[in-house]
Amino acid sequence: MVRVVVVGGGIAGVYFISRLVELVNNAEVVLVEPEDYHFFVVGVPMAFGGLVKFGDLLFPFAAAKKVRHLKFAAKALSLERGKPCVRGQTHSAVCGDYLILAPGGLKLGSAAYWTPSGALDLYAKVTAAKTVRFIVNVFNPAIGSQELAYAVKTRFPEKGVSIHLVYVSPDYDFLLKPWISKAQEAGIAVTRDPPEWREGEFHVSVPEVRPHPLAADLEVRP
Ligand SMILES: Cc1cc2nc3c(=O)[nH]c(=O)nc-3n(C[C@H](O)[C@H](O)[C@H](O)COP(=O)(O)OP(=O)(O)OC[C@H]3O[C@@H](n4cnc5c(N)ncnc54)[C@H](O)[C@@H]3O)c2cc1C
Known part of the structure; x- marks a missing residue:
């Protein structure tokens, strides 16, 4: 079993996870993300244009199979016993065989x-x-x-x-x-x-x- 920790559930993190679970059978996936849902930002103009509803742009992580969602904002990176880890303001370190950073840009x-x-x-x-x-x-x-x-x-x-x-x-x-x-x-x-x-x-x-x-x-x- 390989443990992959993904930081950020935007389009980059979500697409990475969907490909990972499709291609790798023995992956344990942990998503670190402060929100309860993925927000499909790219669809906002479609909602403005009346093509979709605003609510249709929200995808709750609770519905995602094969992914453990840890709800917190990652604040710092570290290496512990040779593994890459991430921790929050109050959340202890979450470590994996791989750490994927997809927190987007700072807006x-x-x-x-x-x-x-x-x-x-x-x-x-x-x-x-x-x-x-x-x-x-x-x-x-x-x-x-x-x-x-x-x-x-x-x-x-x-x-x-x-x-x-x-x-x-x-x-x-x-x-x-x-x-x-x-x-x-x-x-x-x-x-x-x-x-x-x-x-x-x-x-x-x-x-x-x-x-x-x-x-x-x-x-x-x-
Ligand atoms: C209105 C609009 C229309 C767009 N249209 C297009 C388009 O047509 N085509 C296109 O290619 N691009 C478009 N873009 C740009 C596109 O939305 C971004 O490039 C894309 O969303 C970036 O994805 P991302 O996953 O890297 O980051 P984000 O979408 O920013 O997602 C980052 C995620 O990480 C989480 N996060 C942030 N900080 C932390 C932290 N410390 N710890 C854990 N999680 C964290 C956030 O909550 C968020 O869920 C558009 C943008 C906007 C605003």
């Missing part, structure tokens, strides 16, 4: 919007506003803002929707170009200027992502 800023209740709150604000402006104020462009903008504009064509790439390095132009033209075709304005505040507008600040503290000092090797 800064309006990160609450990417939680189940936060996504609903964002949706309520978006539906109430006449105009929705996504402000990308940081170096990294991403985190689904363009997909949310497509979803909002498609579902509510009467709303003004714009994306403001206030501070995004030209290094990312190759990533941005394909979706900028698609956004403009859909009636979404894309600009590098910050928006001015006007009555009836809702401004969404896209969160910044940094390396997770658990993995920040680890070197990635082939």
Whole structure:
């Protein structure tokens, strides 16, 4: 029996576990994750677009077979009797033959919007506003803002929707170009200027992502 401890039940951790239990018969899998459910973040724009319900994006770990879920946030790594371990603020060390780190990135800023209740709150604000402006104020462009903008504009064509790439390095132009033209075709304005505040507008600040503290000092090797 080989014991594998996976830290983080986001898409990376969950997909890793599903492949592991499919391919390895004698694996004992332990998931360390502070939440009770997997939240399928990538589906949030689909919920905004009305294609799925918000509740359909939640998958409780209790329903997962062959996985032992330990509900706590990992805070520190260690090596004990030659095995990699992880411990929480109050939780003692959990060790395995393998330790898989998948805690995602550290989200800064309006990160609450990417939680189940936060996504609903964002949706309520978006539906109430006449105009929705996504402000990308940081170096990294991403985190689904363009997909949310497509979803909002498609579902509510009467709303003004714009994306403001206030501070995004030209290094990312190759990533941005394909979706900028698609956004403009859909009636979404894309600009590098910050928006001015006007009555009836809702401004969404896209969160910044940094390396997770658990993995920040680890070197990635082939
Ligand atoms: C609206 C939106 C749309 C997106 N659309 C796409 C898309 O179409 N295609 C695409 O490829 N990507 C998309 N992304 C990006 C994608 O969601 C992320 O790249 C992906 O979720 C990263 O997965 P992850 O498992 O690495 O991390 P996360 O999804 O961040 O999951 C990390 C998990 O680890 C847990 N965790 C955190 N800290 C700890 C800790 N200390 N101990 C234990 N557990 C911990 C968290 O609770 C969470 O469950 C989108 C993002 C957003 C917000």
